[in-house]
Amino acid sequence: MASIAEVAARAGVSPTTVSHALSGKRRVSPAVKERVAAAMAELGYVPSRSAQSLALGVTRVIALVVPDISIGYFAELARGVEAAAVRRGYNVILCTTGFDSANELHYLQMVHSRAVDGIVYAAGAPPTDQELSDLLGAMPLVFVDEEIEGTRLKSVISDNEAGGRLAAEHLLGLGHRNVLILGAEGEPFSSSRRIAAFQRRWEDGGGTVVATAWGRFTESSGALAVAPHVASFRAGDVTAVFAINDLMAIGALYELRRAGVRVPEDISVVGFDDVMAAQYCFPSLTTVRQDVPALGQVSTDALIDALEGVAELDGEQLKLPVGLVVRDSTGPVKVGRR
16 A cells, blocks of 8 residues: 555655645645645555554544443443444443442553543542542543532533432322332432432422332342332332332332232332333333433533534533333322322
């Protein structure tokens, strides 16, 4: 294949001018661009990505850091990130941290030492702003999915408070007044927002939060969290469950079915996320829907806009709307139940 020097010689310009014509970083006259393009066509020259990267000081590679890609939610997020990156001419490398703060710092350090232009960061156990600054310096980073309290960095999240309110209003409208909340140990800020908004609306509507059970965002932890409360469900002392994510809600549905507690006849269950499995589990899950692919796309576009000088990364929080999806896991309180 022809070299850039051969293209320059054929076009009658210097190799530096060819580089400028390819990169667009320096002004090159239309006539010269035409000669360079003609020379490339005649010689069959195709500029390599690595050569362009060296010339421009960029790799056109971004890193996506997520807690666990095996969780459907983060797989959907990754698809959104990849779709936006490919559309803008970038590649994506993926790191999974397992909700572990030491792993998060390790992977952030690793991607910083590799040649990437920026990071889309779905924090499972987020470091502080100072830790990020010490670790990454000025490398562009956008938070996605998780709210980071007091951060100076841009974040793209769903409206978690609105989601909590929607779940509470739905259950209150069905006559429920006693609820078990399924939360997560080491609860991220976004989850605490959901629970706080749910609880405020619930109590405003005359409801009582009987207890909060704790898990780890997984189906198995959801099943374990509801198991000690089966007697309360059977007695009608608790008639509703609100889980902070769909996986815990799906695990709860499994345990309730195994224990002979009917859903929604004996108890109603609401999740949060609307992962693909929510519509196929039994019974199908009523949940608060996040537009997860859009979270990935918006955060990636924000990062690339900053990389290309279109916009700056600041402390702005972009909040995407959520909506309630009503399926078969919720129903009205039976007569005689509380």
